[in-house]
Amino acid sequence: MDSKAMNGKPSNKRIKVVFVLGGPGSGKGTQCAKIVEHFGFTHFSAGDLLRAETKSGSEYGTMIQNLMKEGKLVDSSIIVRLIQKAMLESENDKFLIDGFPRNEENRIAFEKIVNIEPEFLLFLDCPESELEKRLLSRNQGREDDNIETIKKRFKVFMESTLPVVSYYEQRGKVRKVNAAKPPEEVFEDIKAIFSSIQGNDISYRQIAIEAKPEHSPSLIKCCLQFLCCLRMHERK
Numbered sequence: 001m002d003s004k005a006m007n008g009k010p011s012n013k014r015i016k017v018v019f020v021l022g023g024p025g026s027g028k029g030t031q032c033a034k035i036v037e038h039f040g041f042t043h044f045s046a047g048d049l050l051r052a053e054t055k056s057g058s059e060y061g062t063m064i065q066n067l068m069k070e071g072k073l074v075d076s077s078i079i080v081r082l083i084q085k086a087m088l089e090s091e092n093d094k095f096l097i098d099g100f101p102r103n104e105e106n107r108i109a110f111e112k113i114v115n116i117e118p119e120f121l122l123f124l125d126c127p128e129s130e131l132e133k134r135l136l137s138r139n140q141g142r143e144d145d146n147i148e149t150i151k152k153r154f155k156v157f158m159e160s161t162l163p164v165v166s167y168y169e170q171r172g173k174v175r176k177v178n179a180a181k182p183p184e185e186v187f188e189d190i191k192a193i194f195s196s197i198q199g200n201d202i203s204y205r206q207i208a209i210e211a212k213p214e215h216s217p218s219l220i221k222c223c224l225q226f227l228c229c230l231r232m233h234e235r236k
């Protein structure tokens with residue numbers, strides 16, 4: 001996935017994208033925060049980008065708000081442009097895109113406009129009864145967290161989002177975790193997935209995060225020197 005373009009122009013940044021999907025309330029936002037902290041990704045929630053757009057006075061604001069209130073999906077070109085803009089404004093090269101692609105149209109629009117193949121799709125699997133319970137006690141003042149809209153969102157998830165999961169499953173790109181456990185336990189499984197893809201891509205930031213007071217300064221120095229050698233070797 002080298003030198004793919006994010007805006008139609010060539011780029012030598014090696015950009016990594018991981019899509020994060022799961023039913024409404026499966027813990028996408030909760031787990032993404034943990035992945036950011038441990039693995040240095042930048043997190044974009046499609047829903048949060050849309051909510052911010054409704055508050056920005058954008059020409060599409062009212063239309064987006066009405067669709068979200070109904071649990072319906074917003075036009076792909078709008079959400080993909082918002083994601084692309086957020087990625088272009090970021091200095092990072094590793095992105096978690098949560099709540100996306102929600103349907104085939106989202107997936108195809110991302111492929112056309114952003115043109116980056118995801119590393120994999122992280123799928124948080126959780127039964128509907130548990131999702132409903134979590135959404136009804138989320139308490140974030142969301143207009144769509146009411147039983148009527150929740151039922152509509154479940155329907156959209158089953159009918160439009162699951163086919164996208166199947167698309168990536170057929171390509172061996174789905175990493176599924178059981179999300180019906182306490183958040184820390186879910187993250188243990190996610191950690192194993194991200195650790196295994198990390199490989200040589202371990203970052204300086206990662207070493208800083210993993211370094212504990214009980215680790216001797218010489219051990220940390222040794223790790224950093226090893227990383228420098230690795231990077232020099234990669235550039236050859």
Ligand SMILES: Nc1ncnc2c1ncn2[C@@H]1O[C@H](COP(=O)(O)OP(=O)(O)O)[C@@H](O)[C@H]1O
Pocket residue numbers: 022023024025026027028029030031134135137138139179180181182183184186
């Ligand atoms: N593993 C979990 N077990 C119980 N509650 C959870 C878990 N993960 C998240 N929650 C809670 O469920 C609600 C939905 O989580 P959130 O991360 O917003 O999900 P999503 O982004 O998938 O809709 C929040 O109130 C959150 O605190």
Ligand SMILES: Nc1ccn([C@@H]2O[C@H](COP(=O)(O)OP(=O)(O)O)[C@@H](O)[C@H]2O)c(=O)n1
Pocket residue numbers: 023024025028029045046047048050067068069071072073074075079098099100101102106144153
């Ligand atoms: N790709 C996306 C993502 C969200 N949305 C809209 O945003 C709403 C909330 O999405 P969200 O990802 O914040 O919802 P949760 O799954 O976090 O509960 C959805 O019900 C859709 O109305 C969309 O239209 N297209």
Ligand SMILES: [Mg+2]
Pocket residue numbers: 028029045047099
């Ligand atoms: Mg969310």
